[in-house]
Amino acid sequence: MTLVDTPVITAGGPSLTQERRLVTAIPGPRSQELLARKAEAVASGVGHTLPISVVAAGGGVIVDADGNSLIDLGSGIAVTGVGNSAPRVVEAVTAQLHSFTHTCFTVSPYEGYVAVAEKLNELTPGDHVKRSALFNSGAEAVENAVKIARHFTKKQAVVAFDHAYHGRTNLTMGLTAKNIPYKSGFGPFASEVYRAPLSYPFRDGGLSGAEAAVRAISVIEKQVGAENLAAIIIEPIQGEGGFIVPAAGFLPAIVEWCRANDVVFIADEVQTGFARTGAWFASEHEGIVPDLVVTAKGIAGGLPLSAVTGRAEIMDSAMAGGLGGTYGGNPLACAAALATIETYEDDGLIDRAREIGAVLIGRLNALRTADPRVGDVRGRGAMVAMELVDPASGAPDAALTSAVAAYAHSNGVVVLTCGTYGNVIRFLPPLTISDELLIDGLSVVAEGLKHA
Known part of the structure; x- marks a missing residue:
């Protein structure tokens, strides 16, 4: 100093x-x-x-x-x-600023939005056919992932985990575990949201990932029921909850249960995505392939942008006009995202x-x-x-x-x-x-x- x-x-x-x-x-x-x-x-x-x-x-x-x-x-x-x-981000946003700042993609589309979607479809885990939709914040993307899962499965219940943080909107406050400062006095919250125990190795008394998954699945089956469950949402490494890394085997076991029970597995990679954990996405560390991936934060070098990327059959289940928003995929943010991804790759x-x-x-x-x-x-x-x-x-x-x-x-x-x-x-x-x-x-x- x-x-x-x-x-x-x-x-x-x-x-x-x-x-x-x-x-x-x-x-x-x-x-x-x-x-x-x-x-x-x-x-x-x-x-x-x-x-x-x-x-x-x-x-x-x-x-x-x-x-x-x-x-x-x-x-x-x-x-x-x-x-x-970042120099590439500054240059890209400046160039886009001189072209146009906004048209609303759902009114008159532009290439930047499509190019970001193509890149997300390429980079997120899994080689299945994917689609993406762009939004403004992590919480907004989480809300859209849940509503897409509900529409696809025709079921309503959603399970989040102990210590989870998913946002500050009404639905995402319900998904978030911590009361103060995020929830206290702001209710009532959205219905059909349930909570399961997480694998927390430091405080689990030696419970293995597989054993912790059995514990969580038992709670889900007894208190919710797979027949009612649209989606499970989890941060592969928890953020606000304490940077908790589940024990090895926990996430794959939850994914396997979801596959067997027609439940959509949503990975909230808002904080863990885009090179942060030493991989493009934290899901890669245990080789899991989510049905839907939620991204934001590191996606665009500081400009507001978020996304939901997932299996084409799930993403395409929403009717035309069912997804979107005035600023979702703003052209400046899309230019920033493409430059940001290029920087992660080339640098x-x-x-x-x-x-x-x-x-x-x-x-x-x-x-x-x-x-x-x-x-x-x-x-x-x-x-x-x-x-x-x-x-x-x-x-x-x-x-x-x-x-x-x-x-x-x-x-x-x-x-x-x-x-x-x-x-x-x-x-x-x-x-x-x-x-x-x-x-x-x-x-x-x-x-x-x-x-x-």
Whole structure:
């Protein structure tokens, strides 16, 4: 980290100096001015993690209005995998901006939407014939995946899992497990949504993936019934729920049960998709082929876009006009998505995610060996977390987690917390980050753990 006397603000992207630099305390005076304006203008329900005002970002850093340069280990919650201003994305969006910004695809179609659908059909798991539909947000795509599954199966019930997060709309709040801040006081929620136990190796007492699947299937069969069940939806690695990686064999067993019982298997790859876990999609790690795949976040380099991709017979079951939306597949977002996918491919970012994962797992496991408060380290690729606990009881330690995150923030490192119990620190660095920045950021987290 370097200290300078005056703010230096440059353009975003690779031209930014890639270093942690503190000019003022966090927040500085200029950031405080914006936060005061936010308090007066923005609904208080719209919170923020860091008290800063961002003016530039790129590579692996975020620069605020006071000239502080923070290491980004959050990627806007796994959105900016290719960086905050990837050159191909900037160029593609600029060119599209000069052509047209909108027509509404369901009124007058354009090539960009079709090209993104073709690419998704090619990249998502499975060699079956696929179709795609584009939307705006992850929650919107989840809602559409559920309604497509219901229309196809002529059944209504949907099963989600413990610790799940699928969004903040009415249906997706019902699918989401965590009460505060996502659900409390916002009900009633959509009906015919049920919950099954997940495989959570750190807290399952040694239960294997196969055994955990038997437990989940038993609950589903007894409390819902396959004859009533349209779909099972699951994050292959849970995001907000705590970066929980199910034990090996759990996901394949659930998929096999779905196939045998005419239940649509929906993989919510909103956070895990697009190179994040060291594969195009996290489903690939266990060789599962979902019927429907939901994507968003890392799809378009920061522009709002999401999708549902799946088996042609399922996707085509909806009547013409049954799917769509005014902004779904906006031409600017589609241009960004094509450039983003090209960047993942041509810049070797899937391999880079694995390299980042090796650094994360290695450094965090060293912390775990040295400090019994680090109860678990888990994840894949550039999607890794550590769970903090009371070493005597193994109980979740949310206070410690909050203290470590606060220390990181005040010392120029963006980290995010998660987990049903609020005791997990998650690491989602952009795949463009350097090893030097990554190691510096992790060193600050280690200092925070020592100070807490």
